[in-house]
Amino acid sequence: MQEFLQQLVNGITWGSxxxxxxxxxxxVYGILRLINFAHGDVYMVGAFVAYYAARVMGASGPVGPxxxxxxxxxxxxxxxxLGVVIERGAYKPLRTSPRLTALITAIGVSLxxxxxxxxVFGADPKFFPQIVARKQMELVSGVIVGSHQLVxxxxxxxxxVLLQVVVFRTKIGRAMRAVSFHREAASLMxxxxxxxxxxxxxxxxALAAAAGVLVALSNPKIDPLMGIMPGIKAxxxxxxxxxxxxxxxxxxGLIMGVAEVMVVGYVSSTFRDAIAxxxxxxxxxxxxxxxFGTGVSEKV
Amino acid sequence: MLKNAILSVVAVAVLIGVGAVLPRMVNPYLFQILILCGINITLAVSLNLINGFTGQFSIGHAGFMAIGGYTSAALTYYLGPHVLAGVAGDGAAATVAGQAFFILSLLAGGAASAVAGFLVGLPSLRLRGDYLAIVTLGFGEIIRVAILNIDAIGGARGFTDIPRYTTFFWVAFFALVTVVFVRNIMSSSHGRAFLSVREDEIAAEALGINTTNYKVMAFVIGAFFAGVAGGLFGHYLMYLHTNSFTFMKSFEVVIMVVLGGMGSITGSVIAAVILTILPEALRPVKEYRMVIYSALLIFLMIARPQGLLGMRELSLSTFRGLKLGGARKSQAGGAKRAL
Structure with missing residues (x-):
């Protein structure tokens, strides 16, 4: 039970x-019906930007909040x-093209x-400085949660929560929902x-970049190909x-993270990529x- | 009928001739690129049947290739020595027996792949578009992880010491068979059924076409040829590793199909050749190779969203028509349909 709870904590962190x-x-899919395969690589760039930012600030250990x-x-x-540049440069010219064309372009951007x-960053992995002090806390007896996990x-x-507020409580959020519901109609309005x-x-x-920085906190080794697998799994x-x-x-995301950690913990780490x-x-x-997806009824 | 028979005989004779001369004429590096071109043509044209003609978006082709490759390699590696024990030696009989056994194991690999294609095709009854795509992608990854955990076929070490049976003749032969097979099926009534599934499933069903049947059939045929391509690949490199069959390989084949033009066989062939040669041709620029490759890919897709050929086919009459200026009309028609 103890071990299970520990795995659950780790799984939820990874899943988030x-x-x-x-x-x-x-x-992006909701609005453009485009699978943006370059998204995982934006996450990688996020981790590297944070790495260089920390270096410029001279941070090699824990820093203030x-x-x-x-x-x-x-x-x-x-x-x-970067996201804006990718969208304007690579996807916007293809707005009216067949969807698969945009998809191949997305793969191209990813490559x-x-x-x-x-x-630019070099092929060898870099070590992300531990900008959050590592402390361990006992949640219940035997279940340990690290400070970086809490962060x-x-x-x-x-x-x-912020995203939820933006999408459902602001004007631009309403516009986003309108465009995702029906682009032409929204445009006419x-x-x-x-x-x-x-x-x-x-x-x-920006969310992907945040994920990249957070991953670097717990797995400090970052390299230019780190976005491929997490990208596809996300x-x-x-x-x-x-x-x-x-x-x-x-x-x-939470289901995926928990399932992966459980498989590694109870079965074998070689099946990690298959369970997802x-x-x-x-x-x-x-x-x-x-x-949670709603099926679109087919119209004849 | 007679004309076709003569044409096939001539084609095979030419392939045998070229296959005999070519290895002596070009260096091994160029020869390997040619082999890979042929294998990629087989892959791209077979995927075009699923993606381009039937409109079922599949990104699991590397999985089918892996099943075929590993099955046929396991057959020639484990079963081969027993079956061929009687004709051991360097004589012509041994060569012929070896090649015959190789072809049988290639076909067995294709068949194993086709069974997998059937299993993957089944969800397409319920899933559409991107959901189907992600299931095929997941299937490919599951296959890869499964192979990684089977020790008898190398597991994480890779499958080594596979006998080298693949010759230029067989690669070109199967590429040709794939092209002719897909062309013929597309110009039959079955072909129009495939197209109708792509264009409008509901209308096709209303006209009495068993869309389920055709979707699964496209997967089975496409997977069969991908499996054969996998077998050719393994028996050429004499080594198989799951790293060759990640989803990046599937993407590569999808790129060939889309770049060539969805639903254009000649387009797939041309794109397969270009995309095999391009990374090699860019070797002189060293580390900028893949940067230029991906930038070119983005540029090509923006410049020609419908693919190089759109839905048209290149044929001798296209060139004849070009000379007369008559092709312009058919081009315009093709472009309109592609939209």
Missing amino acids: IYALIALGYTM LAAVGILLIAMAACAG LLENLGLI VLGVAVFLM GVSTDNVITFTFAVGS FVAAVLGGIGNIPGAVVG FALLIIILLVKPTGL
Whole structure:
């Protein structure tokens, strides 16, 4: 029981990182019906921007909360910019093209970011400075939670709540929902769809950057190809929850994280990559639109 | 009928001739690129049947390739020595027997792949579009992890000491068979059924087409040829590792299909050749190779969203038409349909 609870804590921490990446996938998909395969690489860039920001600040060990938040914000802002550049440069010219064309372009952008990363950041892994002091706390008897895990959970929950507020309580959020519901109709109602799409990319990319920084806190080894697997798994998490659905992405990410940690803990670490997909296939066979997805009825 | 028979005989004769001369004419590096071109053509054209013609978005082709590759390699590695024990030696009989056994194991690999294709095709009854895509992707990854955990076929070490049976002739032969097979099936009434599933499933069903049947059939046929391609791949490199069959390989094949033009066989062939040669041709620029490759890919997709050929096919008459200026009309028609 003790071990199970420990695994659960680790799984939820890991899952909240998946959830943050999955949110970007699901928002972009909801608005453009585009699987933005470059999203996982934006997450990688986020970790590297934070790494260089920390280096410039001269941080090699724990820093104050203000500096840590500063590093996080720098990474998020840089990636929001990167997201906008990607959208304007690569996806906007293809708005009216077949969807698969945009998908291949997304794969191209992903390859471009990875290979640019290999040149700019270097192929050898870098060690992210431990900017949060490592302390361990006992939650209940025998279940230990690290300070970095608490930071990961805290930041993730805060960002998710913030996103929920932005999407459901602000004017731009209403515009986002309108565009995702029906782009042409929203455009006819005077919503500037191009701006809304750009804003969505910026928000999604900033969330991915935050996930990158949070991952670097617990697994300090970062390299230019670190985004490939988490990226694809976060996408699976988004599909699992019902792609285009924001709470679905969070739940999907948590399920995915917990399932992975449990498989590693109780079965074997070699099956880690398979469990995510096995779970996905089972869920989709039972509920073809994901857990929270609403099926679109076919019209003749 | 007679014309086709003569044409096939001539084609096979030419392939045998070229296959005999080529290894002596080009250096091993170029030869390997040619082999990979042929294997990629087989992969791209077979995926085009699923993605391009039937409109079922699959990104699990590397999984089918892996099943075929590992099955046929396991057969020639474990069963081969027993079956061929009687004709051991360097004589012509041994070569012929070896090649015959190789072809049988290639077909067995293709068949194993086709069974997997059937299993993957089944969810397509319930799943559509991106959901189906992600299931095929997941399937490919599960296959990869499963192989990684089977020690008899190398597991994480990779499958080594696979006999080298693949020749230029067999690679070109199967590439040709795939192209002719897909072309023929697409110009039959079955082909129009595949297209109708892509264009409008409900309308196709209303016209009495068993869409389920055709979707699964596309997966089975596509998977079969991918499995054969996997077998050719393994028996050429003499080594198989699951790293060759990650989802990046599936993406690579999808890129070939989309870049060539969804639903254009000649487009797939051209794109497969270009995308095999391009990374090699870019070797002189060293570490910038993949950067230029991906930038070119993005540029090509933005410049020609419908793919290089769109839905058109290149044929001799296209060139004849170009000379007469008559092709312009058919081009315009093709472009309109592609939209």
